[in-house]
Amino acid sequence: MSVANHLKLRAGLLSGLILLVILGLWYAATATSGATASAAGLTPAQIEYAQMMGQDPSAIKADGFPTLGQMGQTAWSHLSRPFYDNGPNDKGVGIQLAHSLGRVALGFGLACLVAVPLGFVIGMSPLLHRALDPFIQVLKPISPLAWMPLALYTIKDSTLSGIFVIFICSIWPMLVNTAFGVAAVKKEWLNVAATLEVSPLRKALQVILPAAAPTILTGMRISMGIAWLVIVAAEMLVGSTGIGYFVWNEWNNLSLSNVIFAVLVIGVVGMLLDLAFGRLQKAVTYVD
Amino acid sequence: MKTPLLQVERLGKAYVADKPVFADVSFMLDRGEFVCVIGHSGCGKTTVLNVLAGLDTATAGHVFMESREMVGPSLERGVVFQGHALMPWLTVRQNIAFAVKSRWPDWPGARLNQQVEKFVQLVGLSHAIDKKPSQLSGGMKQRVGIARAFSIQPKMLLLDEPFGALDALTRGTIQDELMAIVRETQQTVFMITHDVDEAILLADRILLMSNGAETAAGYKPGGIAEVVVNPLPRERTRATLHHLDGYYELRNHIVDFLVSRAKAH
Numbered sequence: 001m002s003v004a005n006h007l008k009l010r011a012g013l014l015s016g017l018i019l020l021v022i023l024g025l026w027y028a029a030t031a032t033s034g035a036t037a038s039a040a041g042l043t044p045a046q047i048e049y050a051q052m053m054g055q056d057p058s059a060i061k062a063d064g065f066p067t068l069g070q071m072g073q074t075a076w077s078h079l080s081r082p083f084y085d086n087g088p089n090d091k092g093v094g095i096q097l098a099h100s101l102g103r104v105a106l107g108f109g110l111a112c113l114v115a116v117p118l119g120f121v122i123g124m125s126p127l128l129h130r131a132l133d134p135f136i137q138v139l140k141p142i143s144p145l146a147w148m149p150l151a152l153y154t155i156k157d158s159t160l161s162g163i164f165v166i167f168i169c170s171i172w173p174m175l176v177n178t179a180f181g182v183a184a185v186k187k188e189w190l191n192v193a194a195t196l197e198v199s200p201l202r203k204a205l206q207v208i209l210p211a212a213a214p215t216i217l218t219g220m221r222i223s224m225g226i227a228w229l230v231i232v233a234a235e236m237l238v239g240s241t242g243i244g245y246f247v248w249n250e251w252n253n254l255s256l257s258n259v260i261f262a263v264l265v266i267g268v269v270g271m272l273l274d275l276a277f278g279r280l281q282k283a284v285t286y287v288d
Numbered sequence: 289m290k291t292p293l294l295q296v297e298r299l300g301k302a303y304v305a306d307k308p309v310f311a312d313v314s315f316m317l318d319r320g321e322f323v324c325v326i327g328h329s330g331c332g333k334t335t336v337l338n339v340l341a342g343l344d345t346a347t348a349g350h351v352f353m354e355s356r357e358m359v360g361p362s363l364e365r366g367v368v369f370q371g372h373a374l375m376p377w378l379t380v381r382q383n384i385a386f387a388v389k390s391r392w393p394d395w396p397g398a399r400l401n402q403q404v405e406k407f408v409q410l411v412g413l414s415h416a417i418d419k420k421p422s423q424l425s426g427g428m429k430q431r432v433g434i435a436r437a438f439s440i441q442p443k444m445l446l447l448d449e450p451f452g453a454l455d456a457l458t459r460g461t462i463q464d465e466l467m468a469i470v471r472e473t474q475q476t477v478f479m480i481t482h483d484v485d486e487a488i489l490l491a492d493r494i495l496l497m498s499n500g501a502e503t504a505a506g507y508k509p510g511g512i513a514e515v516v517v518n519p520l521p522r523e524r525t526r527a528t529l530h531h532l533d534g535y536y537e538l539r540n541h542i543v544d545f546l547v548s549r550a551k552a553h
Contacts, residue, residue, distance in 0.1 A: 188373035191343055195361045196390035196440070206386070210377045286377040287422035 023068060030067040066257035074257040088240065089249060093265060099241040101269075103159070103234075104227050107166025111223065115171045116216065119178025120204065123212070129179065136175065144169035144230045148237055158238035165234045170223040177219025181212030213284035221277040228270045243269075291355050292316040293476055294340070294444060300348035300509070301335050309335065309500055311348065311509040317444070322470060322477045324487040326542060327497030328550050331510045333480045334370075337448050340478060341367045353443070363391050366442035368450045372429040374421040374436075380408060381417045384436050391440040407439040408432075410469055427458035431465070438469060445470075447479040451486065460526055463489060484542050489529055493517050494542065498550050513549060516542065 082094030235244025342361030
């Protein structure tokens with residue numbers, strides 16, 4: 001136990017050190033760029049002229065790669081007011097995240113509703129497995145964004161199209177894993193259920209489902225990871241709201257500090273989602 | 289005359305037509321009788337047991353239980369599987385409750401729990417009732433499997449080499465326990481084993497099965513070569529078994545069969 005704690009402590013220290021090195025490099029890199037972009041050597045008249053020409057030297061510095069201080073300011077301003085709403089192009093990062101998470105939850109939830117029962121049927125029926133396998137194999141490798149034009153054309157609603165894209169990308173890992181997990185349920189457990197004359201529904205819910213749950217959860221975890229990757233790209237395409245749209249909007253504003261902040265937020269939220277599914281997975285895993 | 293509990297008539301199983309693994313297997317089981325089957329691997333004894341359990345179908349013959357033809361699995365026949373076949377995500381209590389609930393779906397929780405605890409106690413595992421199978425030793429897991437099969441109070445119990453994976457010491461203990469429970473509950477048992485001493489200790493009758501083989505006169509399917517009635521007194525114990533008169537004659541007879549006759553030449 002103390003050895004494990006010792007290792008944990010050392011790993012934590014090393015992580016902190018790596019973070020410090022990265023921040024140090026960032027500081028050094030932006031400090032020199034700030035020096036070249038400074039207005040040193042220009043007379044006030046030259047500066048004013050440059051400003052009138054739309055080439056404000058100090059503004060160039062502000063729009064370039066942010067320094068650590070600017071980054072901290074941006075982060076603080078977002079974190080202190082995450083839920084403000086000043087119209088379509090100026091919403092707090094919390095609101096944008098909520099839009100993205102809502103889309104992911106809807107698309108992912110719908111995919112669950114389709115993939116788990118369908119995976120059950122495919123896993124239990126070798127005939128259906130063979131019949132549907134070619135379709136799954138062809139549809140699975142399609143980039144979800146490739147569906148976007150078709151979705152926009154048929155659904156005619158950008159938000160629903162985004163949800164559809166999440167749905168279509170989440171469905172495959174869950175479907176394939178559920179089918180595999182169900183097909184791999186040990187014969188002896190099914191034999192136990194058979195000799196006890198267990199009804200098909202009870203067998204499905206109390207024997208096959210818990211037996212296949214770890215595999216199904218693995219599929220869900222993979223799906224959630226993919227959905228979170230795809231939602232950012234999808235929102236860049238369809239726009240209006242969401243963390244992906246926020247990134248694209250701030251790129252158009254040339255506000256790199258906002259972009260960097262959003263990128264970090266996307267990473268942290270993705271990690272939290274994965275952690276949550278990891279917990280869930282642990283809860284249903286059994287030692288055989 | 290009373291009808292036998294179980295009647296097996298000319299049972300046969302062929303995976304390849306004209307070359308059945310076994311054929312013409314006929315025997316009867318009376319209520320309260322303990323019958324063991326001994327034979328080499330591949331003679332089809334597990335198939336016979338699976339047919340009796342309703343998990344497999346024979347290609348020929350019939351099985352009657354209380355004069356009615358048997359179709360498919362039934363709660364009237366409890367099975368103890370070769371591997372314990374416990375569900376690892378359930379505790380001992382939940383595993384047995386699963387079986388009891390299947391047998392008596394209308395029982396209230398208290399009655400169900402009472403039945404579960406009674407049978408867990410019967411195999412001496414009350415202290416481990418809320419543990420998961422992964423926390424139990426091999427012998428304890430097999431005890432739970434036995435308790436599960438007994439808990440539904442079937443008319444007949446089918447055991448497929450239940451102690452095959454256990455070490456000799458544990459096996460001996462559980463054999464004693466099984467014998468005590470069977471004597472107490474008057475259970476009818478059909479059991480497969482590889483162990484000659486186990487068969488002599490437990491069985492009232494021992495069915496010796498031979499493997500199918502090519503002979504000069506053509507293919508000869510496997511089947512019951514001989515039925516040995518155990519002449520030893522029923523109140524025998526494992527500790528004194530080998531001191532009983534007739535023990536060695538019986539043992540030598542079965543071993544001779546396994547060595548020289550079980551695999552037809």
